[in-house]
Structure formats: structure tokens, C-alpha cells
Amino acid sequence: MPKMKITVLKREFYQDLADEYCQPDTSLCQVFADGQEFVIDDGKKPENFCSWAWNDIHKCYLTLRQNGNFVPWMKKDNVIIACCTDGIRPVVFKIERLTD
Numbered sequence: 001m002p003k004m005k006i007t008v009l010k011r012e013f014y015q016d017l018a019d020e021y022c023q024p025d026t027s028l029c030q031v032f033a034d035g036q037e038f039v040i041d042d043g044k045k046p047e048n049f050c051s052w053a054w055n056d057i058h059k060c061y062l063t064l065r066q067n068g069n070f071v072p073w074m075k076k077d078n079v080i081i082a083c084c085t086d087g088i089r090p091v092v093f094k095i096e097r098l099t100d
Helices: 015-021 051-065
Strands: 004-011 037-040 079-083 091-097
Touching: 004 051, 051 079, 051 091
Parallel strands: none
Antiparallel strands: 004 037, 004 091, 079 091
């Protein structure tokens, strides 16, 4: 199976939605850091990777890992941009197939 890499591109935070719907101490996701990278060669969820985010991006991860692609939507056949489904503080990931 190919080696894979997941990179945290950016963490978003929608203050207006947090003010209306969340507890006052809600803030930017603290599980990840912008630029953080996870290299995976065994197909398993990386240690300390948010389980909710993993479940959200897993179908894209599996597609690339099994040599699928998202062309013509994406420019490269080994990359997809995906995010977790947290509507207040989503995290955007780049998922890459490094080797075939």
C-alpha cells in the first residue's frame, strides 16, 4: 500500500456562529496546528489524530490510498483537500498519496 501524508492547511473559526450557538470558551481547534503533518504507512489513524476528523476525511484518504483520484476536480491525481465537519471551527486538510 502507498505511503500517505495528511497536512493541516488551516484551522478556521467562525466567531459569529460561536457567539450564537456555543459556550463562551469555544475557540479555534486545539487538537491540530497549522502546518502539522502526519505520514502514514500502515493505513491506521495516526496517534493523537482527532477521531471525528479522521472519520470525516477517511473516505477521501481511502480513495487515494487505493490509487483512486479526484481528477478533473483536483489538479493532481494524488491529492485531495478535505475538512472535518465541525461547523464552528473546521480544520482543512491536504491528503496526499506519496508512493504507489
